[in-house]
Amino acid sequence: SSPLEETVKTTVAQNPVVVYSKSWCSYSSEVKSLFKSLQVEPLVVELDELGSEGSQLQNVLEKITGQYTVPNVFIGGKHIGGCSDTLQMYNKGELEGIIAEASGK
């Protein structure tokens, strides 16, 4: 496991909600807005603001999760998916529960 892989694994283990995002991407904005409306403050990693490390991270995320696209969402260390996956969970009433669990509530 590479250092960058370890970094990602540590990040998602230590933060209840993590969003790997791109700052100018509307799907990423939608997911960030959703969490904000639930009064949750995710750790947001803007891949486009990290120069070459950003694309390396995007590749590592694909290796770990099978998902190359953004947004890439983790809750309680668990890979949730992208924008549609997260919205679907919210619409099914499942999202708030797993957030509460991950936040140790």
Add this chain to the structure above:
Amino acid sequence: SSPLEETVKTTVAQNPVVVYSKSWCSYSSEVKSLFKSLQVEPLVVELDELGSEGSQLQNVLEKITGQYTVPNVFIGGKHIGGCSDTLQMYNKGELEGIIAEASGK
């Protein structure tokens, strides 16, 4: 008016539906899918596939329309807006009419 400005003006004048897009952008995909579902074939310009001309075009579009973001949609030479604007027009039942008009039907 610069050559590139003239290019854009000619493009939107000569093509009933034009979408300035980015190939990996989900909002751009949504708009392209909408037109496809209406059996309309827009002229699609993928700005990310045009190297430096792509970003120049994006700047020219902002100069002409006031809109920097993608997708950037024109129907019958008229600036419609982005993804939300186009979807809103569709939901109001206005989109199909202006497409028909622009296609000379």
